[in-house]
Amino acid sequence: MTKHVLMVGAGLSGAVIGRMLAEAGHRVTVRDARGHIAGNCHTERDAGSDVMVHVYGPHIFHTDDAEVWDYVNRFETFQPYKNRVKTTSQGAVYSLPVNLHTINQFFGQTLRPDEARAFLESKADTSITDPQTFEDQALRFVGPQLYEAFFKGYTIKQWGCSPRDLPASILKRLPVRFNYDDNYFFHKFQGMPENGYTAMVDRILDHANITVELNRPVTRDEAAGFDHVFYAGPIDGWFDYRLGRLGYRTLDFERFEHQGDWQGCAVMNYGDVEVPYTRITEHKHFAPWESHEGSVLYREFSRACGPDDIPYYPIRQVAEKTLLAEYVDLARAEANVTFVGRLGTYRYLDMDVTIREALDCGRAFLAAQESGGAMPAFTVNPL
Structure with a gap:
């Protein structure tokens, strides 16, 4: 039976699950509170320099999961890239x-x-x-x-x-190597999307059974009109923060421009505590197959996340884990809602893991539809 399914969030989780369900014949509505798709991996061309900018900080794709690598390459050409x-x-x-x-x-x-x-x-x-x-x-x-x-x-x-x-x-998670290998990641597959992550997500969402609505926050009451909801927003936000807010770190970016090559590499960390920023990223170096005279750079500052900030890194210390367990209990009592992704499960997730979990989640939904079973609140235990 065809279902009308709501994806709250147009990032990787919502796009990948939505595409799988759309290809299986279900109607999918994807809503996002922001004015663009692709979530925090959103990329866009800078008008002045034509540099592809990672708007919410750099995202480098790396995985040992061959199915995930094949999946992203189905929707975008990935160029070789090593993070040094x-x-x-x-x-x-x-x-x-x-x-x-x-x-x-x-x-x-x-x-x-x-x-x-x-x-x-x-x-x-x-x-x-x-x-x-x-x-x-x-x-x-x-x-x-x-x-x-x-x-x-x-x-x-x-x-x-x-x-x-x-x-x-x-x-x-941080290796020490006793050779001269300076590739930051060990993974077999590493690369960058030739036209940016937003172009990739746009192609994933490009299906006749998918409707995308941007600048469209979703309330719990609105979601009740759908057969099933996949929620990729903050798990505490689904419940209007009734038990309190889970802790995150957020990032501030101080953007500046330069003619020429400012630092000679994509990422320069600053280990001294006296320097207020953690790193400087020079975005044209994330696309070494391109050539640009102009350059766009971000100084990156980390701080505690407030109610109006974009949550980046879940803190997950003792107090947060205790509060998370209470929200997980509330979530498991919900009907026809599945919590997915980094925010929905309050876990730090690399992009490849996010896609792997989305593929598994979509298959679980289709299997439940076929068997007449119920879809759980979580397909991965957030605790």
């Missing part, structure tokens, strides 16, 4: 993630890989056997000097708290 991040510390520029060149440069050494492993181990605090905090993790595996130079100040600025108050799991 640089960082400044005390007036010098280094390569991230920490690799053999970083170690040799920082300590004035010419160590081979096995020598560098032993050298870093000699710097590490081996008394820490079970790292619980971000700081413990750093001190145990890279030692105090590299921690102070590359991780401590950046982390304080990014999260607005001491690294002693953050879980070790955050740092476990």
Whole structure:
């Protein structure tokens, strides 16, 4: 039986689920409170320089999931792109993630890989056997000097708290390499959409059974008129924040322009806590197959997210997880609503994981329709 389904949010989750359901014959309405599609990965051409700008900060596609890679390439040509991040510390520029060149440069050494492993181990605090905090993790595996130079100040600025108050799991995502590989990601498939993410999402949404409505916030009461709702907005927002607001970090961008090449790379981190911004991004370097004289850059500042700000990074510390559990209980009591994506499940998600979960969620809905079963509030446990 054909259903009329509402997607709240025109980002990756809403677009991918919506496309799958539309191709299966269902009617899909996609609504977004903002005036554009593609959510926080929205891209647009700068009128003056013609540079493709990542409006809400850079998004670099990387995955080991072959199906997801094939999916995005179905709707947009992805050009090869390797993320090579640089960082400044005390007036010098280094390569991230920490690799053999970083170690040799920082300590004035010419160590081979096995020598560098032993050298870093000699710097590490081996008394820490079970790292619980971000700081413990750093001190145990890279030692105090590299921690102070590359991780401590950046982390304080990014999260607005001491690294002693953050879980070790955050740092476990950051590799240390004992070779000269400066590719930030390990993944098999890495690239950038030739015409930007918004063009890709536009093609995903381009189906006769999909209607897109922008500048169109959705209330819980309005959603009741649909057979099913996929909600990619903030889970606490669905319930009008009745139990309180979940904590996020947000970003402010200070845009500036330059004629020529301003910093010679796409991303330059600033590890010193005295520098108020976390990094500068130069957007033309995210499309190295293009050539532009002009340049568009963002200084990026992180701060606590207020009620009128765009939520970026879920904090997910003890208090937030406790509140999230209460909202999850409310969500599971809802009928015909499934919470999806970064905001709907209050989890930090890379783009490939978002798409993978959306594909799985769409298939779960179609399977439930075929079997006559009920669609759950979550297809991935947010806790």
